[in-house]
Amino acid sequence: MRTTRKPWLTATVGMAGLALIATGCSSGSADDDGASTGGGGEDGGSDEQITLTVATFNEFGYEDLITEYMELNPNITVEQKKAATADEARDNLNTRLAAGSGLSDVEALEVDWLAELLQYSDNFNDLSDPEIEGRWLDWKTEAATTADGKLIGYGTDVGPEAICYRADLFEEAGLPTDREEVATLLEGDWENYFSVGEDFVASSDSAWFDSAGATYQAMINQVENAYEEDDATVIGIDHATVKDIYDDVLDASVDRELSAHLGQWSDDWNAAFQNGAFATMACPGWMLGIIEGNAAGVEGWDIADVFPNGGGNWGGSYLTVPTHTEHPEEAMALAQWLTAPEQQVKAFEAKGTFPSQVEALESDELLSMTDEFFNEAPTGQILANRADAVTATPFKGPNYFAIHQTVADALTRVDVDQTDDAASSWEKALTAYNELGLG
Amino acid sequence: MSVTAPVGTEPEQSGSPTEPPPPPDRSDRRQNLRNLRGKLDVRLSPYLYIAPFFLVFAVVGLFPLAYTAYVSVHDWHLIGGQGEAVGLQNYIDVVQSPVFLQALRNTFSIFLLSSVPQVLLAITIAAVLDGNLRAKTFWRMGVLLPYVVAPVAVALIFSRLFADQAGMINSLLGTIGIEPIRWHADALASHVAIASMVNFRWTGYNALIFLAAMQAIPRDLYEAAVLDGASRVRQFFSVTVPMLRPTIIFVVITATVGGLQIFDEPRMFDQFGRGGSDNQWLTTTLYLYDLGWGAQKSFGKAAAVAWLLFLIIIVIGLINFAITRRIASSAQAVKKHGGAR
Numbered sequence: 001m002r003t004t005r006k007p008w009l010t011a012t013v014g015m016a017g018l019a020l021i022a023t024g025c026s027s028g029s030a031d032d033d034g035a036s037t038g039g040g041g042e043d044g045g046s047d048e049q050i051t052l053t054v055a056t057f058n059e060f061g062y063e064d065l066i067t068e069y070m071e072l073n074p075n076i077t078v079e080q081k082k083a084a085t086a087d088e089a090r091d092n093l094n095t096r097l098a099a100g101s102g103l104s105d106v107e108a109l110e111v112d113w114l115a116e117l118l119q120y121s122d123n124f125n126d127l128s129d130p131e132i133e134g135r136w137l138d139w140k141t142e143a144a145t146t147a148d149g150k151l152i153g154y155g156t157d158v159g160p161e162a163i164c165y166r167a168d169l170f171e172e173a174g175l176p177t178d179r180e181e182v183a184t185l186l187e188g189d190w191e192n193y194f195s196v197g198e199d200f201v202a203s204s205d206s207a208w209f210d211s212a213g214a215t216y217q218a219m220i221n222q223v224e225n226a227y228e229e230d231d232a233t234v235i236g237i238d239h240a241t242v243k244d245i246y247d248d249v250l251d252a253s254v255d256r257e258l259s260a261h262l263g264q265w266s267d268d269w270n271a272a273f274q275n276g277a278f279a280t281m282a283c284p285g286w287m288l289g290i291i292e293g294n295a296a297g298v299e300g301w302d303i304a305d306v307f308p309n310g311g312g313n314w315g316g317s318y319l320t321v322p323t324h325t326e327h328p329e330e331a332m333a334l335a336q337w338l339t340a341p342e343q344q345v346k347a348f349e350a351k352g353t354f355p356s357q358v359e360a361l362e363s364d365e366l367l368s369m370t371d372e373f374f375n376e377a378p379t380g381q382i383l384a385n386r387a388d389a390v391t392a393t394p395f396k397g398p399n400y401f402a403i404h405q406t407v408a409d410a411l412t413r414v415d416v417d418q419t420d421d422a423a424s425s426w427e428k429a430l431t432a433y434n435e436l437g438l439g
Numbered sequence: 440m441s442v443t444a445p446v447g448t449e450p451e452q453s454g455s456p457t458e459p460p461p462p463p464d465r466s467d468r469r470q471n472l473r474n475l476r477g478k479l480d481v482r483l484s485p486y487l488y489i490a491p492f493f494l495v496f497a498v499v500g501l502f503p504l505a506y507t508a509y510v511s512v513h514d515w516h517l518i519g520g521q522g523e524a525v526g527l528q529n530y531i532d533v534v535q536s537p538v539f540l541q542a543l544r545n546t547f548s549i550f551l552l553s554s555v556p557q558v559l560l561a562i563t564i565a566a567v568l569d570g571n572l573r574a575k576t577f578w579r580m581g582v583l584l585p586y587v588v589a590p591v592a593v594a595l596i597f598s599r600l601f602a603d604q605a606g607m608i609n610s611l612l613g614t615i616g617i618e619p620i621r622w623h624a625d626a627l628a629s630h631v632a633i634a635s636m637v638n639f640r641w642t643g644y645n646a647l648i649f650l651a652a653m654q655a656i657p658r659d660l661y662e663a664a665v666l667d668g669a670s671r672v673r674q675f676f677s678v679t680v681p682m683l684r685p686t687i688i689f690v691v692i693t694a695t696v697g698g699l700q701i702f703d704e705p706r707m708f709d710q711f712g713r714g715g716s717d718n719q720w721l722t723t724t725l726y727l728y729d730l731g732w733g734a735q736k737s738f739g740k741a742a743a744v745a746w747l748l749f750l751i752i753i754v755i756g757l758i759n760f761a762i763t764r765r766i767a768s769s770a771q772a773v774k775k776h777g778g779a780r
Contacts, residue, residue, distance in 0.1 A: 085710055087711055087712075088712075091732060091733075094736070095732055097517075119518075123518070263623075263709070263716075265710040265711075266602070266623070266710050268603055268604040268606075272605070275605075401734070409716040409717075410716075413717050416623075417624035417715070417717060417719070419625075419719075435536060435735070436734060437735070
């Protein structure tokens with residue numbers, strides 16, 4: 001008797017306990033519902049206050065624009081969440097997409113990992129709108145459009161690359177300092193850039209460029225199909241195109257001692273801008289703002305209208321509106337406003353993020369823009385020229401980022417950490433690549 | 440009350456033909472029922488009181504554990520979700536990967552470098568705080584201060600201090616003529632740097648636990664020791680440390696669990712948070728994170744690592760348990776010995 005009743009009682013109490021927890025949960029979710037219906041109400045009554053969050057990384061140049069937007073729309077508060085690096089932003093975005101919560105209303109994407117998210121386009125709102133058709137360069141929009149014609153992101157900037165250099169260090173080493181003479185000096189292929197570097201290093205304490213990784217990035221961005229074919233078939237890293245660039249970069253960095261051995265975005269890298277550790281760097285438009293921030297107070301930075309091996313594009317971003325947002329319409333309006341030509345010209349003025357909008361590229365305002373920090377260089381005109389010089393549009397498929405990371409790590413091992421030589425580090429890269437299980 | 444009232448009137452209706460069992464039986468039954476209730480109350484209530492914990496544990500502990508096991512035998516993509524069942528393939532992939540072994544090596548190395556000096560330092564600090572100091576509360580609170588700082592903030596500050604070229608620690612070492620240490624390149628150096636963050640945060644906390652235990656040691660033991668002519672140092676090693684044994688075990692166990700799960704500090708140690716280009720400071724939890732959220736986005740493999748880590752912690756826990764039992768019994772021997780004096 002007792003033994004039969006005991007479990008029954010326990011079970012009852014257990015059920016009661018569960019019920020308690022369940023009601024606890026359900027009351028919680030009821031609260032959530034209340035909050036979200038409140039949000040829905042706000043959509044109707046436009047006077048109610050709503051808050052939109054915008055997640056960006058590095059420097060988008062949006063600070064003043066956001067203030068302006070809030071003045072134009074008094075009922076909307078916009079908060080910007082800035083990640084220090086694009087990698088960090090990607091981690092945040094992936095984690096929150098997987099969790100299905102915590103995403104910002106507007107999320108910025110980098111072109112290198114756009115394709116991998118395009119596979120899960122269900123998580124993003126379709127932003128296509130007849131009013132803004134033809135606003136961007138065609139390839140910029142195409143990259144963010146799914147096979148069935150859904151546009152998941154508005155283009156912000158592109159990254160046409162020039163060479164940024166320290167005129168004062170050039171002078172000390174007996175090289176020309178004028179930006180046109182420097183452009184002539186560096187005109188040519190990568191070998192020319194490296195051999196000028198050898199001359200520089202011979203008569204200077206500074207290194208020629210900041211890091212092997214950044215230089216590799218600049219070179220691989222001139223290759224149409226580095227890791228994947230146009231139909232996204234994986235080629236991988238074990239082929240001559242990638243291996244040759246890898247060897248060239250490490251030969252220049254280590255054997256010819258051109259690199260400052262800094263990992264890009266590391267604390268050392270940030271600090272090195274202050275002590276003149278290197279004289280040149282590959283310089284996409286958005287890098288101008290970063291140099292200006294890191295090298296604040298340093299005089300002598302300039303920018304030359306030249307890039308080894310022709311033109312190159314490094315990065316460039318998009319603004320998306322995840323389906324998770326409670327205010328899809330307001331978020332879309334904000335993203336549309338931020339990526340309008342007028343606003344992107346202002347962002348360029350603030351942080352050098354070079355616009356991807358056709359109208360902005362033609363505007364006199366952009367072309368006549370100069371940058372005080374870079375010795376009054378006509379950055380608008382220079383970057384427009386650099387954008388024209390871009391011939392290759394590298395294909396960046398869903399696995400681009402993951403594959404690229406294996407080579408980037410290999411370069412860091414040799415150039416920065418010096419735990420391996422080029423050959424053994426390459427073996428490790430192959431192992432890491434095989435672990436991805438793509439081949 | 441309305442339920443019990445009819446029960447009370449039942450004996451009066453005993454003559455009714457529809458109720459064959461005789462009255463004495465019934466009152467027996469009532470008595471039995473009462474006894475049963477009483478016994479059930481005594482026996483069951485304790486379980487009921489602790490039941491909420493186990494229910495919550497079942498929801499937030501047991502279920503995730505089981506679900507992780509379920510995920511670990513599937514192809515499971517971070518965003519794409521559940522794929523095919525693959526049996527133990529994820530476990531095989533993980534165990535065969537050299538990266539997993541590196542991660543284990545790093546985890547244990549960081550764990551040893553952090554917990555051993557931490558316990559020794561904490562006992563020493565506690566011994567100092569146990570002495571006659573002015574402004575006792577001030578010193579005690581001061582020791583706890585690093586614990587208040589968020590681990591991520593600690594990691595951010597320390598990773599700047601430990602920067603290879605521009606870091607303060609290397610420039611300090613430079614002033615006394617020591618070559619800069621490559622904190623982010625050399626595996627052992629990176630472990631020391633990360634362990635120092637852990638030690639910074641936890642030493643004071645553990646010192647306070649030791650201090651509390653020290654103050655519970657009967658003072659007559661020290662008096663006896665003084666009469667026997669023991670020096671301060673001798674008192675510390677022959678009275679204080681043996682009496683602290685159970686506390687030491689507690690601190691070691693919590694440090695073990697925390698140490699094997701270390702994540703924040705290595706994650707924040709460089710700009711990418713992937714444990715270094717050559718996996719110099721990739722810990723098991725960081726490896727788990729990288730598998731699930733990094734390039735591979737494979738929740739299946741990440742779940743397999745989680746289970747392997749769980750099994751490792753259980754093994755270490757069993758070892759700890761064995762040691763605890765041995766030391767706890769010897770500590771009792773010490774107490775009896777002390778009492779006999």
